[in-house]
Amino acid sequence: MSREALPSSVALLTAAIGRLHDPATLAAQLASNVADAPAGAREDLAMAAVDAVLPRTAAWLVAHGATREHAAASIADVDRxxxxxxxxxxxxxWFCAVATGRVVAVGRLQFELGAHLADGTRSWGVHVPETGPLDPAACDRAFAAAPDVLRRLAPAHVATVWSCRSWTLDPGLAAELGPDANLVRFAERFTLLPPGAHDAAAGDDSAAKFVFGTDLASARSIAPRGRVQAAVRARWDAGEHWTERTGTAPVG
Known part of the structure; x- marks a missing residue:
């Protein structure tokens, strides 16, 4: 059901555009802002505020150095x-991150401003939107074009490293798909950081979500279609797990 956004929720998100606020904190504030509504209406009210602010997000991105194409592609991720x-x-x-200009699409990839490594080092986060094949040449162009855009959007948060956290950085992916697979070639751009305590728990859920588009229990029961789904399912059928790892790569 479509609902009209609460003015206070729109004001909350509008004030955060371009300020690189922590998305989890902002999401908690937005959830609190709609908490007095009936339980069944809260999610719709929160998303109504996100939708309402997106034109302002796009305008801010263009005003601060992104192209209109970058801005349109960035906010399109909400509906996607x-x-x-x-x-x-x-x-x-995630919706709060997009709505406040923290996540910006440049070519084939998305880049997150305001990211940090575990040791506090500033980074530019890298994400892969669901917009088709992960062509290596298209990724090359995105990595080449992004620094100028990101520096204009957030000159106080210039980074010297890219960071990516994904199940696709599981070190066993190449064995499942082969070294020439687009996902493998993408993962090889990054140097893995030491594994963390939660990497194994997160990997299976991420693979289920991003490969099958559903939760882990449902993904395990779906007949795989295509090479990637078959590879993910084969590891599960063997009683093994996927990990979610973090990797870095130097900018430029």
Whole structure:
């Protein structure tokens, strides 16, 4: 059901555009802002605020150095993620990140401003939107073009490293797909950081979400279609797990 956004929720997100606020904190604030509504209306009210602010987000991006194409592609991720994963499956924090200009699309990839490594080092986060094949040449162009855009958008958060956290950085992916697979070639751009305590727990859920578009229990029961789904399922059928790892690469 379509609902009109609460002015206070729109004001909350509008004030955060371009300020690189922590998305999880902003999502919690937005959830609190709609908490007095009936339980069944809260999600719709939160997303109504996200939708309402997107034109302002696009305008801010263009005013601060992004092209109109970058801005349109950036905010398009809200509908794309909502349609594919739903609000809960995506997470309100991601929608807040897009709506406040923290996540910006440049060519084939998305880049996150305000990211940090575990040791506090500034980074530019790298994400892969669901917009088709992960062509290596298209990724090359995105990595080449992004630094100028990101520096203009957030000159106080210039980074010297890219960071990516994904199940596709599982070190066993090449053995499953072969070294020439686009996902493998993407993962090889990054140097893995030491594994963390939660990498194994997160990997299976991420693979289920991004490869099958559903939760882990459902993904295990779906007949795989295509090479990637078959590879993910083969590891599960063997009683093994996927990990979610973090990798870095130097900018430039």
């Amino acid at each position: 993620k909502r349609d594919r994963y739903g609000v809960r499956g995506t997470g309100l924090d």
